[in-house]
Amino acid sequence: MLTATNVTKRFGGLVAVDGVDFSIGEEEIVGLIGPNGAGKTTLFNTITGVHPPNEGSIDFDGEELVGKTPNQVAQRGVARTFQAVRTFNESTVLENVLTGAVFGNSESVSMNEAEDRARDALEFVGLDGLESEEAGSLTIADRKQLELAKGLSAQPELILVDEIGAGLTPKEIDEITQTIERARDERGVSVFWIEHIMEAIMSVTDRIIVLNRGEKIADGTPEEIRSNEAVTQAYLGEVES
Numbered sequence: 001m002l003t004a005t006n007v008t009k010r011f012g013g014l015v016a017v018d019g020v021d022f023s024i025g026e027e028e029i030v031g032l033i034g035p036n037g038a039g040k041t042t043l044f045n046t047i048t049g050v051h052p053p054n055e056g057s058i059d060f061d062g063e064e065l066v067g068k069t070p071n072q073v074a075q076r077g078v079a080r081t082f083q084a085v086r087t088f089n090e091s092t093v094l095e096n097v098l099t100g101a102v103f104g105n106s107e108s109v110s111m112n113e114a115e116d117r118a119r120d121a122l123e124f125v126g127l128d129g130l131e132s133e134e135a136g137s138l139t140i141a142d143r144k145q146l147e148l149a150k151g152l153s154a155q156p157e158l159i160l161v162d163e164i165g166a167g168l169t170p171k172e173i174d175e176i177t178q179t180i181e182r183a184r185d186e187r188g189v190s191v192f193w194i195e196h197i198m199e200a201i202m203s204v205t206d207r208i209i210v211l212n213r214g215e216k217i218a219d220g221t222p223e224e225i226r227s228n229e230a231v232t233q234a235y236l237g238e239v240e241s
């Protein structure tokens with residue numbers, strides 16, 4: 001579905017992402033981990049057109065994403081949730097999801113259809129009944145589910161999830177993990193997921209990609225990553241520095 005080749009992103013003299021190759025398959029949940037500053041968010045930004053790579057290509061179902069604007073990438077079927085929750089707090093829960101349903105779809109969607117998709121996404125994440133609440137009044141956990149609903153309302157083929165577990169209790173992390181797994185199982189969505197909370201990412205991913213200082217240092221099943229020497233060293237380096 002998505003095949004990235006030699007993706008490189010520089011900021012001045014800093015190579016934030018350095019010649020990275022990876023792929024995401026149909027209905028696959030792939031984790032993206034690595035110490036702080038490893039280049040994870042930058043890699044997401046290269047996919048979504050926010051920071052196009054200086055080199056490399058990103059093929060999505062036979063189409064080149066490099067050169068497309070963030071809007072075009074979204075409309076092509078790649079949704080994204082953000083690390084810092086970006087809800088419009090004064091707007092209602094339904095209005096928040098409507099923005100995803102209207103702007104994320106490639107075909108032009110009527111307002112009625114957008115509202116149906118938004119309500120459906122809210123039901124999917126368990127926020128039905130809260131449509132008229134102000135988004136700012138939701139708990140952190142519910143605001144994270146709302147972020148997922150915004151992404152899913154665009155009916156994407158791939159959703160990029162950025163550190164959705166931060167600040168949640170173990171039970172809430174479990175719930176959000178289940179929503180992500182159901183998105184794959186029931187809606188056929190592929191997931192590329194940055195997460196620092198290892199238990200969450202180890203439990204549901206098919207594969208994990210590890211970045212360190214911009215380079216891909218491992219790509220394998222959770223079991224393989226757990227016992228990978230280079231990965232252990234990268235995280236130890238982080239603790240020591």
Ligand SMILES: Nc1ncnc2c1ncn2[C@@H]1O[C@H](COP(=O)(O)OP(=O)(O)OP(=O)(O)O)[C@@H](O)[C@H]1O
Binds near residue numbers: 035040
């Ligand atoms: N817009 C930017 N301009 C300049 N440097 C940047 C920019 N965005 C990121 N960087 C640098 O690129 C490197 C990779 O940062 P990035 O945010 O991608 O890492 P990360 O793995 O997502 O880290 P974290 O886990 O802390 O979120 C860092 O050294 C960072 O300072």
